[in-house]
Amino acid sequence: MVVDFHGEDGRRASFDVGRLPMPGWHPLLAEALAQRIGPDGEIRTLNGAEHSWQSTHRWAHFLASAEPSPVVPAQLTREHVDAFHSRTDFSSRTTHRDMGEMKVQFGDERLRGRLPADAWDAFNRRLRRPRRTAVGGYSHGELDRLTAAARADTARIVQRIRSGEQLIRRLQVAPEQLDPQQRELARSLAAMADHGEVPLLEPGLNRSHRRVELASHLFMTWRDMAPLMVLMALVTERNVETLKELPARHRVLEDRAVELVLVKRRHGVKRWFETVTWEIGPKGRELHTPGGLYLLLLELTARSRRYCGSASAVCIWRNGHRAGVHGRDEHFAPFELSLSYGNAMAVSTWAVTRSKPVLADPPRAKNTAGKDTPPTQAAAAPAPLKVTFNKIKTSAEARRTKQLGGHLPSSAKSNTAQTLFTNYLSPDESTREWAEEVITEALADAEQASWDAHAAAAQRKGGGPKVITDAASPEQLEEAGIPPQTARDLARGDLDTAWTACEDYDHNPETGTTCGDSFLTCFHCGNCLVTRTHLPRLLALMDALGGLRQRMSENAWWERYGPAWVAVRRDILAKFSRAEVDAARQQPLPDALLDLVEAPWERP
Structure with missing residues (x-):
């Protein structure tokens, strides 16, 4: 009934189950403890082995004091397990840890089978993992x-x-x-x-x-x-x-x-x-x-x-x-x-x-909107800094991640990238603020790059789309500078393509030949015509592109759809009033027709 522990760090100990009360439980407890702290067990430190032993010790003494006392494992009931969890002579943290430890010790299928089913069910029902408090780092x-x-x-x-x-x-x-x-x-x-x-x-x-x-x-x-x-x-x-x-x-x-x-x-x-x-x-x-x-x-x-x-x-x-x-x-x-x-x-x-105490940052005052504002003279004086090694570790991990540009695989030093993010980066407020700044700057850079690509393409293709915001009838279109026949065809919808209209399909401004470009390139073309009637289709396209962005990587999305998206957003929709755009959105939007550019022959 003696369970030996040999730690990976050379520390050793022996735990005598035979000295515990409840002799009828000794074989099960000794076998469960041996599986937990033995050569193939998960516990590899002396401190962990001692914690496991303390839980076993408290379990045996609790059973000995229970009324009626379960002399053998087969007599254990749900009420015994519930009472063990509800003890008041220990803190709630200790009782929860003991419950978790005994559940793990009895978790082997062969050992679990020696306990009544309702008693084992009580372990599962009573045991809930406490929510861990995130530890942020220092500023x-x-x-x-x-x-x-x-x-x-x-x-x-x-x-x-x-x-x-x-x-x-x-x-x-x-x-x-x-x-x-x-x-x-x-x-x-x-x-x-x-x-x-x-x-x-x-x-x-x-x-x-x-x-x-x-x-x-x-x-x-x-x-x-x-x-x-x-x-x-x-x-x-x-x-x-x-x-x-x-x-x-x-x-x-x-x-x-x-x-x-x-x-x-x-x-x-x-x-x-x-x-x-x-x-x-x-x-x-x-x-x-x-x-x-x-x-x-x-x-x-x-x-x-x-x-x-x-x-x-x-x-x-x-x-x-x-x-x-x-x-x-x-x-x-x-x-x-x-x-x-x-x-x-x-x-x-x-x-x-120390002679010059280490102080925390001054507390931020709250403005009327509930947001943080920079510290002022009216704010409370800075308090002494509470120093813990957990916060030091979090701060060090966050600092290294920032230095490496936020690339988690490269930043993971003594942990996996997932552990680095979950335990060190996500709880840290300064890291979250930095990440938001980085993402905002990256998105701004990506949008600017797409706008530059749109501008370059528009220069090659005749100056970009012609947006007519205040005309719908052929006469109004002629007054806006559209040739008479083109104005009549445009008003009837005869020139419509997927989302806009094309003034001269037979003459691509860049090649002079019949156009064979993707409909996504229409937004850069001088032959592209846009009127108020095209707003619902353009809004449907923008919604569909937003949905694709949730399913694709940012790089792939910006490379394929970014120039078209920024052209519609900044070169077309921006020329209509907000009231016109909102009115168009109130109507049922048509199908986005993305299959016209996502067919197998169009896929990247």
């Missing part, structure tokens, strides 16, 4: 301020530790050049460097604080983690779980890049590891490139890593009185113990308590 200004703050504080950490190392070297080379206070500090640091032990100091005010200050001359401490990890997340564009498990093992490629293997969780079973190559960049720019920052991290943590013997890149010194450790054991790799250890980093606290 450009917020991201710039956060980056500048993290970079400045990381630079101070580097300067502090390098100054401590330099002080030790000066003590060894030229101790006479040090003043007494520097010499005393240098001797303490040299002893710490040799043995890895920070002295306990004499009792007194702020003893613990003074000890941390002394250790920080050579070692990274917990308070250094927030700015450094924020900067790592911003520069590498990786999530914080991956950064917590950065390895110290790496390979430098021609002093230009560093190669290392990352752990990327949630990529699926046996797909956890990814080899990446990070640019080092020029000397002095380490805080701006992922490879340079990674090597800088190794430099800052080198002494602690040597003393604790870890293979992790993130190794620090802690004041060990709370953990009950001292000496070299105060050096440790925090995330080897648990990834959740980093919850104490408190990045928002760091951002607000």
Whole structure:
């Protein structure tokens, strides 16, 4: 009844189902848990395995307290499942997670068959997936301020530790050049460097604080983690779980890049590891490139890593009185113990308590129409920026996508294009605004290109269509400059084509021969005649083209129909009054006759 777990990251654990209550359930629970966290199970992290075990633990204890208690799985009823879901001794989030976990554990067809049908149906009826709250990113200004703050504080950490190392070297080379206070500090640091032990100091005010200050001359401490990890997340564009498990093992490629293997969780079973190559960049720019920052991290943590013997890149010194450790054991790799250890980093606290707090953008005031307006002096003062690694990741993904012009396949770095869009881009307000601007500009460019194509074609074909807005009878058409016979034929409809009329079908203005062009090119031709009677057909065509646009790619639609569409919209309909167009639209529109240009011989 013991289920062993061997994680992909080397972490292991054993869970003894036999110690739970309800012995009649032990075989089923042990088998279900083994399928969930075993070699072929979906759970591949120790944290996930512990969550699965906790749900199993709570399920067994709940059944033991139920009245009547189902001694064996066959006695489980719908009421038991409903009561498990309705528990009040845990939060709604915990009860929902437990329900989901037990449903997955019992989900195998063979295991599910050992439960009564109505009990299994209760799992399905009760369990509903909660709606996830979208996490947006930071604005450009917020991201710039956060980056500048993290970079400045990381630079101070580097300067502090390098100054401590330099002080030790000066003590060894030229101790006479040090003043007494520097010499005393240098001797303490040299002893710490040799043995890895920070002295306990004499009792007194702020003893613990003074000890941390002394250790920080050579070692990274917990308070250094927030700015450094924020900067790592911003520069590498990786999530914080991956950064917590950065390895110290790496390979430098021609002093230009560093190669290392990352752990990327949630990529699926046996797909956890990814080899990446990070640019080092020029000397002095380490805080701006992922490879340079990674090597800088190794430099800052080198002494602690040597003393604790870890293979992790993130190794620090802690004041060990709370953990009950001292000496070299105060050096440790925090995330080897648990990834959740980093919850104490408190990045928002760091951002607000630094000498120059990181502030959010001023809130936008609402105008009378309910829309956002730029911040004014009357608006509330900017609040401290709430910093989370989820928002940092979202902002980094959005920034890279914008830099690559919005092309999702190229922008997807550590996720699929679908995950990039669903989880990072669509919830981000600034990205949506940018995308709307890009789309608007692209459509404007496409429309202008189609208009230029129409103008060029009209110049070749006799100047474009003749639009007669205030004439309908032959006499009125003659007064508008139409030859008498053509005016009579036009008024009777004898010259009508698909959507307009043709003044001289036998003489194409461009070729001088009988016209054989598509009806879509009529809108660029000098022989094209348009009167008020053609409005219903033109409106039907525009509606049909709008429907085609929903089913075709933008590029294909603009290439095939764009010049005709913009010619009708800007060179024909624009010459009629809005009242005339609205009156024509009130009438039943005829068939669009698109089959005349979509027959097999007309298809692109």
